[in-house]
Amino acid sequence: MLHLAQVKKNLEGKVMLRLLAQQKAEYAWLLLPEESDVLWANAADCIEGALVLAEISPTQQVQDIQDVTSWVLDIVKKYLSTGITPEFLQEEVQRAEQWRQSLTLQSQELGRRALEMEARRDQIQELEENLKQERKKLELMEHQLKADIAGELSEDV
Numbered sequence: 001m002l003h004l005a006q007v008k009k010n011l012e013g014k015v016m017l018r019l020l021a022q023q024k025a026e027y028a029w030l031l032l033p034e035e036s037d038v039l040w041a042n043a044a045d046c047i048e049g050a051l052v053l054a055e056i057s058p059t060q061q062v063q064d065i066q067d068v069t070s071w072v073l074d075i076v077k078k079y080l081s082t083g084i085t086p087e088f089l090q091e092e093v094q095r096a097e098q099w100r101q102s103l104t105l106q107s108q109e110l111g112r113r114a115l116e117m118e119a120r121r122d123q124i125q126e127l128e129e130n131l132k133q134e135r136k137k138l139e140l141m142e143h144q145l146k147a148d149i150a151g152e153l154s155e156d157v
Helices: 069-080 086-156
Strands: 002-009 015-025 028-039 051-056 062-067
Touching (some): 002 028, 015 051
Antiparallel strands (some): 002 015, 002 051, 015 028, 051 062
């Protein structure tokens, strides 16, 4: 795993790497809360206090060392030269959170409206059924009245 580390020499003169941060994803790093040193057995011509990028195995063995200069310059070029500051990033996080909340409210409102429309559709269908039943009753009453009138007319003749 890739670490940002500082070169140190211990009392016996052995070169150690003090692990300062650990890469979690391509653009995500975790500052290590406690100091952790790893022995760098194959150190050659290193400057104490220098920062390096170190690939450390799960068994705490130094697998690869890179000069940090190009990495730092890349960070400066990508982020710091364009004005991306911690304050800007915090504002963007807040803006994204506001958008998320707004979208959540809109989604809830749409869900509420959909439920209301479903209830109204059910009411309309129920009214249509009632109207059909009333129409059938009226038609039956009309036929009955016509039959009664026709019967009375035939009795009078």
